Amino acid sequence: MAKPPKALVNILIPALLLSAAAWVLWRELHELPPARIAAAAASLTPARLVAAAVLSLAGYGLLGVNEQIALRWLGSKVSWGRGIWTSFVAHALANSLGMAALVGGAVRVGMLAREGVSVAQSAVVTVYAAVSFGLGLAALAGLSFLVAPPEAFAVLHAPAGPLRLLGGLLVAGPFAYLAACALVRGRLVLFGHELSLPPLWLGLTQFGFGLTDVILAAVLMWLVLPGEPPPLANFAGAYLTAMAAGLFSGVPGGLGVFEGALVALLPQVDRANLTAAMLAYRIFFYLLPLAIAAPPLAAGLFRRGRNPAKLTPTEDPP
Template sequence: MRVQVQAQAPAAGGWPLVKRIGAWLFFAAVLALVVRQARTIDWNEVLDALRAIPRPALLAAAVLAACSHLLYSTFDLLGRRMTGHRLGTRIVMRVTFISYAFNLNLGALVGGVAFRYRLYSRLGLDSLTITRVLGFSMLTNWLGYLVLAGTVFCFFPMVLPPDWKMDGQGLRILGALLLAGGAAYLSLCAIARQHTWRLRGHELDTPSLRMALLQLAMSMLNWSLIGGMIWLLLQRQIPYHEVLAVALVAAVAGVITHVPGGLGVLEAVFLALLGHRAPQGTLLGALLAYRAIYYLLPLILAALTYVATELRARQLRRRLPNASS
């Protein structure tokens, strides 16, 4: 997807302020939930639960983590197809892996955005091409989220805590809205003739329906792998679709609060939504193992790969100083 921004006057009204206040209120609510939960946790029980996770479950979770990171590393290849730049497959996947690992641990601005711009510019891509690649990867990620979350909420709603006022019907409505958003994007790709749209000073390029379906399949599989990891680390004590649903809710909560890595947010959401289904120690033990396997180990590997990629970029720029698309 290409996004071209044209100069325009700042939007009038107080809507940006309302959104900012809403985000801070949400952050405050999550922070209060984290503090309240932390005071009631028996950390010895958490450590015991962590040690009790069978090695086969840890190994299986590590395999799913590797598959997820490998799959996400191919997202920017779709952006390469859309933009037509000529960087090699291994180089693109390396940049995407590094960005994703730092994104998980340090937040989207540092990982997903800053590292991509740094590495791709060192490899010879111009800012517009980098923006298009980044935008298309983000679109791929959240398209799969919309459809998968919509499907789970609409057709396999989780069992909410007894003291919650919201019931399964509310989740089904939310799921239907998410599915409608995904369907709208696919319909747009299907009916578009020139695949170029202009909206409020922005120029948007949509892919073909075939490319959009590939985006959808890759992203849905990636989110499913993430849910599968936590499900295995919980030793399958809770149905997979419920674990997946909570993981999807936690992902959005982390984005809204802007907490790097969703630290504390992920745990608070799982405790709030599944605390009536499993002991706190079991939930937190599984989530600590998940963070170690999916966040920290890839971060170490990404840091080492980043150094190697910087050196590789320097060599490539010497040989192809004008390489760009």
């Protein structure tokens, strides 16, 4: 029997996961009056909203600092302002549009070329950024599986044993990576691809920035949860599991999958409050950075179209 084309599988699996998440959300929230959600959102104080915006932008800024460290390791001295802005635009577009490696990599190639950064170096930075996030998410999500109470696994309709084993493997992953950074010299062949691992100090830097990035995002959403939120540690466990589900679903931004998992994992939280928090989280973590990055980027593309002879294909927006 012939196997289905890989491209078809890559479309069907996210579509099925998105459909399942939509069904979970509809089942849990379809009887929820919009007025209750609006009232919950309106209860958020200006101080909380400002703090959420600051946390979001600080997280994106730290990602830029992390990538600047990688660029200097590669021997490219891009100015701090240009490097952090490039990282901000790359993550803002990639987080919202999905296909993070492809979208973020294309943005970095286009915006860093004028700084003398080669396509290969931009590709390394893209992989470096993805690995940083993966290390932080793996460690924290794995820890959440290891310490989660049995009730959490019952909500997921999954046996505790395999998920705890998965948690152990996830926690072990970052430490295996760091060990490889310390011990492996030269190029490493993995799945037919040659890789050069960073030195241990840079691997530790990735791990630290990855942990900080994930923690800031979890705190941001906890901060915009109206009413009396659950303890941060309990909320973070559900958030990390939902984040991992959204990431692996292949759906852009984990839209629907992330929310569906959160609804299932936080049955004790008022549905109106949780819905308001999910909307606020999308605004601050996805739409706010996109709103900042998109206008100057679009202006730059418009100028290129108007003056193709004066601007290079890789010229950055003003």
